Amino acid sequence: MNDFTFASPTRFVFGRGVCDRAGAELAAAGHARALVVYGQGSVVRTGTLGRVLASLDAAGVAYDQFGGARPNPSVAHVREGVAAARACGADVILAVGGGSTIDTAKAISLGVPYEGDVWDLFSKKAAPVTEGKPAVASVLTIPAAGSEASDSCVISNDELCLKRGLSCEANRPELALMDPELTFTLPAYQTAAGVTDMCAHVMERYFSSVGPVSVTDNIACGLIRSLMEEAPRALADPEDYDARANIMWAGMLAHNGIAGVGRNVRPDARAGGWESHGLEHELSAHDARIAHGAGLAVIFPAWMRYVWREHPDRFLSFGRDVFGIEPVDAERDGVDVTAEEAVADAVAATIDELQAFFVSLGMPRTLGELGVTAEMIPALLETLEQNKGAEFGEFRRLTMDDARAIYESAL
Ligand code: NZQ
Numbered sequence: 521m522n523d524f525t526f527a528s529p530t531r532f533v534f535g536r537g538v539c540d541r542a543g544a545e546l547a548a549a550g551h552a553r554a555l556v557v558y559g560q561g562s563v564v565r566t567g568t569l570g571r572v573l574a575s576l577d578a579a580g581v582a583y584d585q586f587g588g589a590r591p592n593p594s595v596a597h598v599r600e601g602v603a604a605a606r607a608c609g610a611d612v613i614l615a616v617g618g619g620s621t622i623d624t625a626k627a628i629s630l631g632v633p634y635e636g637d638v639w640d641l642f643s644k645k646a647a648p649v650t651e652g653k654p655a656v657a658s659v660l661t662i663p664a665a666g667s668e669a670s671d672s673c674v675i676s677n678d679e680l681c682l683k684r685g686l687s688c689e690a691n692r693p694e695l696a697l698m699d700p701e702l703t704f705t706l707p708a709y710q711t712a713a714g715v716t717d718m719c720a721h722v723m724e725r726y727f728s729s730v731g732p733v734s735v736t737d738n739i740a741c742g743l744i745r746s747l748m749e750e751a752p753r754a755l756a757d758p759e760d761y762d763a764r765a766n767i768m769w770a771g772m773l774a775h776n777g778i779a780g781v782g783r784n785v786r787p788d789a790r791a792g793g794w795e796s797h798g799l800e801h802e803l804s805a806h807d808a809r810i811a812h813g814a815g816l817a818v819i820f821p822a823w824m825r826y827v828w829r830e831h832p833d834r835f836l837s838f839g840r841d842v843f844g845i846e847p848v849d850a851e852r853d854g855v856d857v858t859a860e861e862a863v864a865d866a867v868a869a870t871i872d873e874l875q876a877f878f879v880s881l882g883m884p885r886t887l888g889e890l891g892v893t894a895e896m897i898p899a900l901l902e903t904l905e906q907n908k909g910a911e912f913g914e915f916r917r918l919t920m921d922d923a924r925a926i927y928e929s930a931l
C-alpha cells in the first residue's frame with residue numbers, strides 16, 4: 521500500500537426529505553446569502569427547487585437564483601454565474617441538481633475571488649484562490665458524477681472545443697444533502713449512465729499500475745457488485761427506495777477517493793491514470809448531447825481490451841472478485857490450453873461481462889450508437905493532445921496512435 525493523503529471534509533445529510541433542511545443546515549453553518557444554481561428545469565418540474573427555496577426562506581437565508589446549467593456545463597454560463605454571485609454577495613453557492621449543476625457551482629465559487637477569466641484556472645494559467653471563495657453545497661438529484669464530495673470540477677469551453685477538469689482540495693463541497701426519493705423521477709437512461717460513471721470512477725482507480733491493496737480493492741469490487749445488484753432493481757422499479765439509496769451512496773463512495781487509497785503512485789496524487797475519462801471527455805466536448813456515462817460505457821471496455829496485457833493480474837483479480845471468473849487450468853480441468861491462453865480467455869470473459877452489464881442497463885456498445893463516426897476521430901485526437909499532451913496514462917502510457925486505435929476499435 522503506497523503512502524497517501526485523504527480528506528473528505530463534506531458533511532453528508534442523507535435520507536427522505538433532507539432537501540427541506542437545506543436552509544437550516546446552511547444557517548447553522550453560518551451562511552446568510554446563497555446563490556442557488558440549478559439545471560435546465562427538472563428541479564422546477566419535480567418541485568425540488570420550490571422545497572429548497574422554502575427552506576431557505578424559513579431559515580432566513582437570503583438567496584438569488586441562477587438556472588440553466590446544461591449537461592456538460594459551459595464556461596460561458598459559469599462566467600454569468602460568477603457575475604451573479606458577486607452581484608448578490610453570496611457566501612455559499614448551493615447547487616440543486618447533478619454533476620453538471622454542482623460543477624457549475626464549483627466553478628462559480630472558484631471564479632468569484634479570481635480577478636481574471638475563470639477559464640484561466642482550467643487552462644492552468646492561474647492557481648485557484650481560496651481567500652474570499654464562497655462555500656459550495658448541494659442538494660443532489662442524480663447520483664452519477666460524485667461531484668457532491670469530489671475534488672474535481674469539469675467544464676467545457678465550446679469556442680475551443682475543450683472539456684477540462686480541475687482537481688484541487690478547494691473543490692470539495694462543504695455540505696451534501698442526499699435524498700434518494702429525489703431520484704425517483706430520473707429517466708432510465710440517466711440512471712444507467714450514472715451507474716456506469718460510478719463503476720468507471722471505481723475502475724479508473726482499481727486499474728492503476730500499483731499492485732494489490734486488499735482493503736481498497738475489496739471496497740472497489742464491493743461497490744461494483746452492489747451497483748450490479750441495485751441498478752436493475754432501480755430500473756425495474758424507479759421508486760424502489762433502497763435501490764435508489766444504495767446507488768446514491770455508492771456514487772459518493774466511488775469518487776470521494778476512498779476507493780483508491782494506497783493505489784496512488786505519489787502521496788499527493790489521485791489513484792489511477794484516468795485514461796478512459798480522458799478519452800471520453802473528448803466525446804462529450806465535441807457533442808454535448810453525449811452523456812458522460814454513456815460515453816464511458818463504450819470507451820472503458822475498449823480501453824481495457826487494448827491495455828490489459830500490461831498488468832493482467834489486475835484483470836484476473838477483478839474478474840474473480842466481481843464476476844467469479846477463474847482462468848481454466850489445463851491439468852485440473854483436462855483442457856488443452858496454454859497458461860497464456862487461459863489468462864487471455866479469463867480477461868476477455870471479464871471485459872465481456874462488464875460490457876454486457878452496461879448494455880443490459882441500456883447503455884451503448886459502440887461509438888456509432890452515440891453518433892461518433894470515423895471521420896470525427898482526428899478532431900477528437902487534436903483536442904485530446906491539447907488536454908493530455910502527446911502521451912498520457914499510467915496503467916499503460918498511451919500515445920495519440922494508441923488513442924486512435926482505441927477509438928477505432930470502439931466504432
Ligand atoms: O438539467 P436538468 O433539467 O436538471 O436535467 C438533468 C440532466 O438533463 C437530469 N436530471 C437530474 N436530476 C434529475 C433529472 N431528471 C429527472 N429527475 C431528476 N431527479 O439529468 C440530466 C443529467 O444531469 P447531469 O448533471 O448532467 O448528470 P451527471 O450528474 O451525470 O453529471 C455529468 C457531468 O459531470 C461531469 C461530467 O463530465 C459531466 O459534465 N463529471 C464531473 C465529475 C466531478 N465533478 O467530480 C466527475 C465525473 O467523472 C464527470 O466527469
Ligand code: ZN
Binds near residue numbers: 665717720721797812
Ligand atoms: Zn466520470
